[in-house]
Amino acid sequence: MAIQLIALDIDGTLLNSKNELTGPTLDALQRAAGRGIHIVLGTGRMVSECRELLARLPMIRYAVTCSGTQVVDVKTGETLFRRSLTAQELRQLCAQVADLDVMLQIFDDRDGLIHNDAGVLAHAERFCSPELARAMQQCHGAEPDFAAYLRDFEGPTNKLHMFFANPADKAEAIRRLSGTPYYMSESHKLDLELMPPGVDKGVGLTELARRLGLTANQVMAIGDGGNDVAMLRCAGLAVAMGNGSDEAKAAALRIAPDNDHDGAAAAISQMLEETT
Numbered sequence: 462m463a464i465q466l467i468a469l470d471i472d473g474t475l476l477n478s479k480n481e482l483t484g485p486t487l488d489a490l491q492r493a494a495g496r497g498i499h500i501v502l503g504t505g506r507m508v509s510e511c512r513e514l515l516a517r518l519p520m521i522r523y524a525v526t527c528s529g530t531q532v533v534d535v536k537t538g539e540t541l542f543r544r545s546l547t548a549q550e551l552r553q554l555c556a557q558v559a560d561l562d563v564m565l566q567i568f569d570d571r572d573g574l575i576h577n578d579a580g581v582l583a584h585a586e587r588f589c590s591p592e593l594a595r596a597m598q599q600c601h602g603a604e605p606d607f608a609a610y611l612r613d614f615e616g617p618t619n620k621l622h623m624f625f626a627n628p629a630d631k632a633e634a635i636r637r638l639s640g641t642p643y644y645m646s647e648s649h650k651l652d653l654e655l656m657p658p659g660v661d662k663g664v665g666l667t668e669l670a671r672r673l674g675l676t677a678n679q680v681m682a683i684g685d686g687g688n689d690v691a692m693l694r695c696a697g698l699a700v701a702m703g704n705g706s707d708e709a710k711a712a713a714l715r716i717a718p719d720n721d722h723d724g725a726a727a728a729i730s731q732m733l734e735e736t737t
Contacts, residue, residue, distance in 0.1 A: 468503040469682075501666070521598065565581075
């Protein structure tokens with residue numbers, strides 16, 4: 462069957478290492494959309510973090526967000542699918558890692574923002590690349606009293622995202638949390654995501670495809686990180702980026718060039734040529 466939906470991770474896949482959407486990638490997406498193919502974001506981000514990108518990609522109608530916990534119609538704002546953590550679950554998970562050198566990020570539906578400790582967010586470059594740190598500082602909510610914010614949080618929330626200052630603290634967090642029922646994945650070397658049990662990008666993408674009347678054989682997925690593996694495994698045509706993790710590459714049918722050499726564009730162009 463011909464591909465009718467292309468799901469793309471954002472960071473490390475759709476964008477290059479400078480967080481740029483390049484001309485060749487934009488052109489490939491436009492050509493695919495011109496054939497009636499759904500272009501879908503499959504991301505760990507909230508919709509609020511995608512606004513600038515979506516403005517450049519008006520062909521996008523749907524997004525699998527928050528690592529699969531929420532599927533959104535970005536044109537209407539309607540949530541098509543969602544699984545959440547309760548406020549109590551969130552507080553318990555935060556308490557298990559609070560003594561580590563960690564930047565906790567709370568996905569808050571009340572204002573559609575991700576909330577951080579203001580003091581930690583001001584020095585976010587300790588936990589991630591300068592480009593990502595600046596992006597977070599521009600759109601995240603900065604809480605002067607993060608403990609009070611977390612105590613008063615009513616929930617629900619789609620996921621808990623954590624960035625660690627060093628590999629040792631991340632390893633310790635994994636050790637502490639590995640016995641919990643929550644789904645754990647990563648998209649960066651020093652990050653960790655915790656989602657409700659039984660949900661990931663693959664679950665969200667499969668639910669969207671079902672709603673659109675599509676089978677797995679009609680779905681193409683492109684990603685680079687550990688949290689993309691489930692999405693790759695549920696797609697008929699799975700493509701890992703050249704800069705992707707070993708885990709992502711093992712789950713893929715094809716390996717594209719890296720994100721600094723327009724790998725997503727190359728993968729989409731190849732698919733379009735094969736189905737001409």
